[in-house]
Amino acid sequence: MKIPLLNAEKLSVVFGGLSALNGLDFQIPVGEIVGLIGPNGAGKTTAFNAITGIAKVTRGRVLFEGRDITGWPTSKVARTGIARTFQNIRLYEDLTVIENVMVASHTSVRYSPVEAILGIGRVYADERRIRHRAESLLETMGLIDTAGDKAGSLPYGSQRKLEVARALALEPALLLLDEPVAGMNPRETIEFGALLRKIRKDLNLTIGLIEHDMGFVMDICTRIRVIDHGIPIAWGTPKEIQNDPKVIAAYLGEG
Numbered sequence: 712m713k714i715p716l717l718n719a720e721k722l723s724v725v726f727g728g729l730s731a732l733n734g735l736d737f738q739i740p741v742g743e744i745v746g747l748i749g750p751n752g753a754g755k756t757t758a759f760n761a762i763t764g765i766a767k768v769t770r771g772r773v774l775f776e777g778r779d780i781t782g783w784p785t786s787k788v789a790r791t792g793i794a795r796t797f798q799n800i801r802l803y804e805d806l807t808v809i810e811n812v813m814v815a816s817h818t819s820v821r822y823s824p825v826e827a828i829l830g831i832g833r834v835y836a837d838e839r840r841i842r843h844r845a846e847s848l849l850e851t852m853g854l855i856d857t858a859g860d861k862a863g864s865l866p867y868g869s870q871r872k873l874e875v876a877r878a879l880a881l882e883p884a885l886l887l888l889d890e891p892v893a894g895m896n897p898r899e900t901i902e903f904g905a906l907l908r909k910i911r912k913d914l915n916l917t918i919g920l921i922e923h924d925m926g927f928v929m930d931i932c933t934r935i936r937v938i939d940h941g942i943p944i945a946w947g948t949p950k951e952i953q954n955d956p957k958v959i960a961a962y963l964g965e966g
């Protein structure tokens with residue numbers, strides 16, 4: 712079998728005695744869209760936080776392209792090719808839409824502060840390159856007409872798409888999305904699904920996805936990992952997951 716792009720092995724996270732994640736195995740094969748689902752408080756966001764260096768891994772390890780990245784700082788994880796969005800939208804509300812994307816790109820600028828002072832020409836060239844790239848990402852995400860608007864003034868669904876554009880500015884190989892369609896209406900959700908498939912193909916991405924909208928998850932994911940109370944309870948295709956009694960029981964238990 713091919714090495715999965717991401718391979719989290721027996722991942723555990725403990726918060727002051729509480730076991731938020733307990734022995735999670737989670738693999739994302741190259742080119743797939745893999746879902747991570749489970750009831751509220753199951754540990755889904757904690758799993759993404761552990762993978763991206765935000766939460767401290769208590770046990771287990773995270774392999775990316777076969778390399779052990781467990782415990783790497785978030786900036787280094789981003790540079791190695793993993794970008795993410797957040798359940799609670801994180802944008803610079805008072806900056807414009809395009810500035811939000813450009814700021815995200817700046818982590819990939821190739822000059823030092825001293826070079827920035829000495830080599831103004833190159834700085835301008837980089838600015839132009841970054842602006843051009845940001846415009847093209849906004850075009851892709853269907854946000855180009857709002858490029859000059861304040862990010863905070865966008866409707867909720869557009870803010871979610873802007874978060875994705877910001878993540879893509881890092882030119883990741885793996886994109887992790889935490890509840891990307893939360894707050895979107897059914898039409899926006901369907902459009903977002905089509906968009907996600909398109910960028911997956913056009914940008915050669917692999918995607919990990921946390922989402923409560925089951926229609927969306929079952930439609931878009933190639934495989935799904937289910938967790939409950941921090942423990943992995945199922946892994947399979949959407950069809951297998953839908954018919955798994957353990958999964959049904961976990962969701963019924965939620966009420």
Ligand SMILES: Nc1ncnc2c1ncn2[C@@H]1O[C@H](COP(=O)(O)OP(=O)(O)OP(=O)(O)O)[C@@H](O)[C@H]1O
Binds near residue numbers: 750
């Ligand atoms: N920084 C933290 N400190 C202490 N406890 C935390 C922290 N982050 C999460 N938890 C706890 O860990 C558990 C898992 O939380 P997590 O946010 O990962 O769940 P989730 O599956 O993303 O839920 P939701 O679907 O509601 O977003 C919960 O009991 C939560 O209260």
Ligand SMILES: [Mg+2]
Binds near residue numbers: 755756757798
């Ligand atoms: Mg969450």
